[in-house]
Amino acid sequence: MTAAAGVDTALQRLRDAAARLSGRQVTFMEVCGTHTMSIARLGLKALFPPNVQLVSGPGCPVCVTPQGVIDRMVALARVPGATVCTFGDMLRVPGTESSLERERASGARIRVVYSPLEALAHAEAHPGEQVIFLGVGFETTAPAIAQTLRQAKAKRVANFTAAVAGKVVPPALHALLSDDDVALDGLLCPGHVSVIIGAKVYGFIPAEFGVPCAVAGFEAAEILLGLASLCEQIAAGRATVENLYREWVRPEGNRRAQAVIDEVLLTADAEWRGIGVIPLSGYSLRPAWRDFDAFERFGIPEMHAPEPRGCRCGEVLKGVTQPRDCGIFGTHCTPQHPVGPCMVSSEGSCAAEFKYGGR
């Protein structure tokens, strides 16, 4: 009862704010895959005022990992004596000719872990194996990967490496907002990425693009209040970054975690699936940490692969195509037999639409 009253209050605030837009149609983007899943699971879109549209963005790290990188990870799984440790979401993402799941079925040693620390502990306990951690993730995950590598170095664990393929969110938002195909009136910024990088980082979005931002949590009321803030900012003719997730997000973020990332990782140009190469948008190991680079240790070259035929994940990730508008959604591409990553990941917008979209 009390929780529902919180949602009622937030919803009323969104409706009031949307009504002040004098019928103007607005399109917002939720940048974070965890938001995508919460919104779909809670059925929130059915509650939105008719002039408010919300599209999903490139906020699922698995989904934005290009196929060539998946192919490199499959190649790592084929290294004799290797044990690949990965977050579960990566397992079923199809590469050009295989997936980690298929490699496992063919006998490769692939372990699903919850933390990179588990992978390091496995390496310490099994010195005869080459343990490779697949380091996919955004800023939320980067400090965990970096700190685990610091521990590996301190403990001189020689059989532990990481395949770092992490991504940095703000440059992708800059690229997205600079894209002529993309027209957005506001951004619901990712809550847990912001815990690390801070809310201030998004200041360039209102300043350069005049687009309001709201950093919000993941409960129904928090998401609705985030959207209400975006409508209120537009109605008042202002654009700022409003932090509505203050219990966890500081303006400057977690400085200690930032320092750990900075010691181990640097940002370099990186390819995002469907978007292309974005300057300084990906993590890679600093030169002093090259000994821990799995790709380098096992001689896995860079790979590039075309998107699967018919798959429109790239457009879905930019919010310019909705999952149902993709010709293979729900027919050739399903969670059981995914073609693109947006259907595989538990945070992918196609998976959310398939699971909760009323099919």
Place this chain on the structure above:
Amino acid sequence: MCLAIPARVLSVEDEVATVDLEGTRLHVNLSLVEGVAPGDHVLIHAGFALEVLSDADAQELAFYRERMRALGAQESMS
């Protein structure tokens, strides 16, 4: 993948906290945060605490949330 979950700290030993996550006890690495004490809340992701909310701040927040909800309930009844 950026899912992070808050949990209450039961005890702290060196850089590891034992937390209570809805009845389950978990070990969480504290090396990315500072000054964690039993009773605090931590936001957990991939085995690490990413941020801390002190016991006092958590209680204050719960108070204001409850107040907001109560106000909402009054409004919806009137």
